[in-house]
Amino acid sequence: MASDVASSKDTRAALREMLERGALYADRFPPSLRDALDVPDPLTEPVAAALMERKSVVLSGNAGDGKSHLAQRALDTLPSRSCIQVTSDHPVTEPIPADAVVFVRDASALTNAEVLSAVTAAHTAQAPLLITINEGPLNSLAADPGGRFFQEVRDVLHARARGFAADDPDQMLILSLSGRQLAKSDFVEGALSKLLPLVGPCSTCGTSRDCPRVVGARALKRSRRARERVAALLQLLTDRGRHVSAREIWLFLTDMFFAWTCTPGQDEVDRAAGYFWERLFAPDNRLSREIALEFDPINAPMAREDILLWQGKFDELDYDQDFAGLAPASAARDSREDGLRLFASAKRAYFFMSKSIDPQSLLARQSLAPDFGRLLTTASSDPRRVIRELVGLINRYRLDARTENDLWVSRHHSMAAHRRPFALAAATKLPIERLDISVPFAFENAAYKSAGFFPDRLLLRWTGSEQVLAVSFDTWRRLQEERSLTVDRDQEGLDFALDLFMSQAPATALEDPEVHFYDHERQEEIVIRLKPADRSIELL
């Protein structure tokens, strides 16, 4: 028992030291630290089950997505199986014991020949195989003449990334963690529950419980509401299609506390910058910067609350716990700058702890990301609705037309790269039933419901066409702008993507077409009927 306590203390000390350094590389953690920081992952069980069934498991994804951690956790849960970890120094040797798992941790660290030999050995021995691999090495292995196994894996991964349902091949489990948006799962809450107990005072404060790190962590521990709002801010990024990896979330959360060190003799104004609600928008963390760009509570006008906050009447506001800051108005008498800093701190704290505000509507008032997030969510359950919305946007953008049930096949024939086409015309409109929408990673989302698989974009296509219109957050946002004729590379890109998309429309030539012409310079619509056989042109 005494040794357990000592061990636990050692682990906590080691974790704190690691968090102070920001060295969050799960594959280098000793098992004790891995256990201590482990956030239960719904994917662990299917991976472990597949290994128990002697299947080959391939975990793909970007660096920092948690492939190694997931693999290791799955191995940890296996009852009494030996693990043959293949490295350059320890290539796989036969015979492989019947109960062993052949584990290739990070295929990029091995040569193609070493990986292929490990796969062959595992298959020959009918032993389960576990591989973590990035796309680059996967493509290289798939291109190898002996890489049939990896070709199969790549085809499945790519099909799912494009929104197609592709079942796992026989005796295999394939997962791409790059399709996961962990902020959409319980991961943030889980990570905070591991992290907050480890937060202690900074080196300047020593053992003082007044250190902003400790005060912030205490507030966050007490307020579930605040924890949910931290997660909501991260979801804001994922709603706009930003892939946020597990490592980025860990770094973001640890930076909120461990990247802050008080300066000796600092006053309350300086201390304010150290609370988590301020750290969360600090420019020294990449995710924080992106969140601040997309949404910062201080930019959300709240008439009554702003006055009370400025006056320091915090007890008249509904913080869900005591908020003991200085009154910004008082500080502003000496320094306007200090007053504004305190106001920012109080208002950001209010965003996290207020009982009455609706964070979702507040976010939606400042950012289009939540709306796009809803579109991404809806696309799986009600694709027609999403297609209709997109069709309405495209018709309005291209021809100033207001229909949503048919897509006008709007074209131009300008060939000059240096000038925006001002004239668009359509002779055909096609019903939205001729369009399909693909939702990347929809297969994984359906198969592993609570694991956080979520698309980063939608792919609109004419039925049967391989040419897609990739509807990212930026594309969707631009579709809502007025089409201009000035030099605007973003709009030019959108226009050209739409041109290529329209070119794939299954339209047929009409005998006497009615042409809807829209002049963006004059904002004028002209409809004419053409009769090639009679050589006549009518104005309609």
Added chain:
Amino acid sequence: MLLPAPIDLQEWFNSAVEDFLSIAPTSVSPQPVHVLNGFFHNALTGRRMARTATDAVATRGGKWAKSAEELRERPVTFPRSDQDLAKVRRALAGLIATDRAVFVGKASFQLAHLGLVTSDTTHFRLGALAAKLALGPGAASDELAGVVARLREPQPNPHWAVEAVLSEPGVADGLEVREDVVDGSWVFGHSHEALAHELGGLLRRVLTLLAGDADSLVSLQTLAAAATWSGLVAYAQVPALAVRGEFVPLLCEAGAPGELPSLRASSANALNVVHSSFEEWLRVRLRGEVEARFGSQQPTTEEAHTYLGECRPYTLAGGSGKLHERLPSIFDLWHRDGRSAQEAMANALQDGLIAGMGDKPRKWFSAVGRHCGLVGPRRGYPARLRVEVALVPTLVLAGIADDDGESVAFADWLARLADRFGVFFGPHPVCRRMVPRASEEELERNASDLASLLASLGLARRYSDGVTEVLNPLRVWQN
């Protein structure tokens, strides 16, 4: 000694430079719409008659060049009311003449129907070069015949229908693929065979698209861009291959203009290298001309002065003709520098020629490049090699092989662009030798920007870790 016939620099430039390159780099700068028209005009036999279309949409001084009454004399039924007719004309102009290339005297329509091909020469040889490349080394006669046949049939776009109404009956039916395209230009010479083959291959792939199931409008736009781009690549690389035996590296910026400063500087200087290589090539060609005329005889200084004085200068608006009077003193400088009399004469003539041209070739390249999306920014400084969206399908097809499947690995595609045309985007040993040198990090980012651009247009698929596959329009664009 008896002096040989003096060189008429104007004449020499026309034959040794413009005829050989099949490019007129001192002309006004054509647009892709001109080049497309020039391509069909040079690649197809048959009549050119587009008077009704010209009368309907040509403008002069901001007004219609032909009155409503004059237009009604044409064999097309237009609305009776002048107000309605004006509206119809605005729509017609918006469909076939938005590139502002239609005037009463010269007209290049935005071709969707081949009945509106004209004999407009505003392409200034670029259309002819593309026709030679496609029908010569590109061996695309069958594909072009397929295009002609296809564009006789109704197409599902409003532009074809409008042009069909405005075309004179029977004109498109009389078009045939020209067979006599061989001439003395670089396209058919041995020393540039590989480049001609690659450019011809690019044009053949575009024509394959156009003749096949792919949308005709977007294929025609791609053909216009590809034909123009081919001319620019020829201007950059034919002289470089002749003088240096290797490509000038064409490092192109793919992302937001100016975001990568070292890449921008390197790309801007690549343009300078293109022009210095062209000028060096002029010097080499002139040296050959002087050698051919003088044989093994070296003139005396006095004879050289006399000869240079008798040579006819090259003069162009914007250039300096005055330098021609100073050719003898320029000769002396070169001669004193240790050059032979013949070499010093060639150098002096080249200096006179460059001064006579002014900055025209540089301006021509930049303007044509801007028109097709190879040079940017549209306004501002410095001019540099870029890729704008309109050029992307051309680039994609430039890096595709005839036997490719649905997709090509991005790295392989980039390598082909470099090997075939000297076009670069990302890290490469050649880019490391460029002065100034773009940083490796910026080259990486530039390649990534290009991959993002392709993906945003639906011409590539990006997977995790930035792994990208370029899609092959020949397989994907099928209606």
